[in-house]
Amino acid sequence: xxxxxxIREIRxxxxxARQAGKTVALVPTMGALHEGHGHLIERAxxxxxTVVVSIFVNPLQFGPGEDYGRYPRTLDSDLDFCQSxxxxxxxxxxxxxLYPQGQKTFVEVDEIPRELCGxxxxxxxxxxxTVVLKxxxxxxxxRAYFGEKDAQQLRVIEQMTADLNVPVEIVAVPTVREPxxxxxxxxxxxxxxxxxxxxxxxxxALNAAHQALCAGERESVKVLAASQAVLDQDPIVxxxxxxxxxxxxxxxxxxxxxxxxxxxxxxxxxxxxxxxLYWKGE
Amino acid sequence: xxxxxxIREIRxxxxxARQAGKTVALVPTMGALHEGHGHLIERAxxxxxTVVVSIFVNPLQFGPGEDYGRYPRTLDSDLDFCQSxxxxxxxxxxxxxLYPQGQKTFVEVDEIPRELCGxxxxxxxxxxxTVVLKxxxxxxxxRAYFGEKDAQQLRVIEQMTADLNVPVEIVAVPTVREPxxxxxxxxxxxxxxxxxxxxxxxxxALNAAHQALCAGERESVKVLAASQAVLDQDPIVxxxxxxxxxxxxxxxxxxxxxxxxxxxxxxxxxxxxxxxLYWKGE
Numbered sequence: 001x002x003x004x005x006x007i008r009e010i011r012x013x014x015x016x017a018r019q020a021g022k023t024v025a026l027v028p029t030m031g032a033l034h035e036g037h038g039h040l041i042e043r044a045x046x047x048x049x050t051v052v053v054s055i056f057v058n059p060l061q062f063g064p065g066e067d068y069g070r071y072p073r074t075l076d077s078d079l080d081f082c083q084s085x086x087x088x089x090x091x092x093x094x095x096x097x098l099y100p101q102g103q104k105t106f107v108e109v110d111e112i113p114r115e116l117c118g119x120x121x122x123x124x125x126x127x128x129x130t131v132v133l134k135x136x137x138x139x140x141x142x143r144a145y146f147g148e149k150d151a152q153q154l155r156v157i158e159q160m161t162a163d164l165n166v167p168v169e170i171v172a173v174p175t176v177r178e179p180x181x182x183x184x185x186x187x188x189x190x191x192x193x194x195x196x197x198x199x200x201x202x203x204x205a206l207n208a209a210h211q212a213l214c215a216g217e218r219e220s221v222k223v224l225a226a227s228q229a230v231l232d233q234d235p236i237v238x239x240x241x242x243x244x245x246x247x248x249x250x251x252x253x254x255x256x257x258x259x260x261x262x263x264x265x266x267x268x269x270x271x272x273x274x275x276x277l278y279w280k281g282e
Numbered sequence: 283x284x285x286x287x288x289i290r291e292i293r294x295x296x297x298x299a300r301q302a303g304k305t306v307a308l309v310p311t312m313g314a315l316h317e318g319h320g321h322l323i324e325r326a327x328x329x330x331x332t333v334v335v336s337i338f339v340n341p342l343q344f345g346p347g348e349d350y351g352r353y354p355r356t357l358d359s360d361l362d363f364c365q366s367x368x369x370x371x372x373x374x375x376x377x378x379x380l381y382p383q384g385q386k387t388f389v390e391v392d393e394i395p396r397e398l399c400g401x402x403x404x405x406x407x408x409x410x411x412t413v414v415l416k417x418x419x420x421x422x423x424x425r426a427y428f429g430e431k432d433a434q435q436l437r438v439i440e441q442m443t444a445d446l447n448v449p450v451e452i453v454a455v456p457t458v459r460e461p462x463x464x465x466x467x468x469x470x471x472x473x474x475x476x477x478x479x480x481x482x483x484x485x486x487a488l489n490a491a492h493q494a495l496c497a498g499e500r501e502s503v504k505v506l507a508a509s510q511a512v513l514d515q516d517p518i519v520x521x522x523x524x525x526x527x528x529x530x531x532x533x534x535x536x537x538x539x540x541x542x543x544x545x546x547x548x549x550x551x552x553x554x555x556x557x558x559l560y561w562k563g564e
Contacts, residue, residue: 007447011449103445104391104392104393104394104441104445105389105390105391105392105411105441105442105445105446106389106390106392107387107388107389107390107446108387108388108389108390109386109387110386110387110388111386112386129387130446133446134445134446134447137446137447137448137449138447140449159386159387160387163385163386163387163416164387164389164412164415164416164419165289165416165419165420166419167293167419167422
């Protein structure tokens with residue numbers, strides 16, 4: 001496994017793989033790797049001959065007052081983890097390598113970033129779309145892997161790559177959960193043991209909504225009431241949003257008549273957790 | 283010369299050239315080809331083994347009330363022209379091929395588009411940057427060629443490709459002029475013979491500013507006064523702007539102490555003409 005910090009060297013390494021006729025997969029991450037990333041990497045490993053994992057905590061997608069500074073940085077254990085999963089290339093640039101003199105160019109996606117996380121995190125998806133496009137242009141993979149846990153991010157990236165004709169296949173990988181249902185996330189490590197126990201309430205709330213849909217309920221307000229009743233059981237969990245959204249546009253729907261996601265964000269003290277469940281429609 | 287209308291086919295044709303070890307150049311145009319484009323194509327022909335010319339009048343870069351509908355479309359003569367210059371591939375998609383279901387994703391460049399043409403054409407450079415990125419992603423050339431006549435556009439594209447790490451070399455080609463100095467432009471054909479004669483006043487005005495700089499003048503206000511005196515000679519020419527701008531940021535400067543462009547836009551009845559001259563500084 002090669003660990004590379006510069007654009008020039010990662011391009012050379014990928015070029016060498018290409019010259020040998022190998023297909024290339026990219027798994028973009030912000031590090032603090034966990035089992036969720038592990039599933040992305042394993043899937044990439046099965047489907048491509050060269051696997052590149054990028055590790056970069058992207059300042060552009062954090063707003064003022066967000067956790068950019070304290071976001072977990074665990075490069076040594078990340079490298080061990082990647083090594084154990086037979087990754088070929090790690091691309092872990094320092095911020096000035098990707099943003100050498102500020103950045104004047106931004107990728108803006110309409111509609112999809114408007115609701116859910118976009119409401120409380122203005123500019124977040126602009127930062128995500130911009131850095132992902134940069135990474136895709138640097139590595140030029142055949143496929144890039146993203147988790148469904150960040151469903152809105154996934155849709156932004158799908159839309160961006162389609163609209164800009166980026167020659168890459170975006171692969172969506174299902175959310176990985178702890179045995180009690182909590183979606184695995186780098187931010188889970190912020191949680192105290194008590195908070196960790198409360199954190200499952202988000203998954204249980206989404207599940208209640210999912211069950212309401214399975215039982216035939218089609219009015220979002222009623223579907224969400226089922227969720228809210230679960231959330232109300234744990235007063236230390238503060239809801240940021242809970243919505244039933246169209247699975248394509250990520251805009252809230254009043255009545256469910258096609259594929260949707262039930263998506264939620266909650267705060268437990270200073271830790272923000274998100275999760276979602278897909279409902280494929282009739 | 284192959285004439286191709288779909289993304290799939292142009293990608294296949296470029297892929298075939300690549301497999302044969304050939305380098306690829308792209309000359310993006312809106313058609314209505316003239317000697318200016320000819321210089322771009324000839325330069326591309328000298329420097330690359332496969333030359334692709336795209337012909338696409340991009341609706342995204344025209345504002346409401348602009349000349350999208352009446353912009354000259356001369357595909358047959360454009361194809362003859364390209365054939366005569368030994369072009370390999372023409373990519374001339376219909377609008378739905380590039381914008382199949384509306385476009386939600388846009389490339390925004392800060393600062394550079396703010397002044398000059400950006401003032402009167404909000405959204406223009408967003409449309410330019412977006413379509414150029416799409417074309418670069420579709421064709422994936424080694425080099426792409428742009429004229430210095432559209433200096434602000436050129437800077438937007440240079441900045442965009444650098445900021446987004448697009449793996450392409452942007453080649454700037456000097457403005458081609460008629461014997462009397464008028465910059466060659468597709469929009470020149472809108473001019474009546476009388477208007478055509480008046481049109482040279484823009485070049486003469488820019489030249490007066492350039493001469494003032496050569497003579498040692500460094501205050502933009504005085505440099506521009508020299509231009510304005512020339513423009514005032516022809517009352518049918520209406521000034522939109524005349525500025526001395528930093529050659530990198532394209533923002534107006536008060537005092538010239540580095541490379542600048544003297545840039546102007548004028549209207550002759552309903553026809554808008556732009557031109558600029560570079561001044562390299564001391």
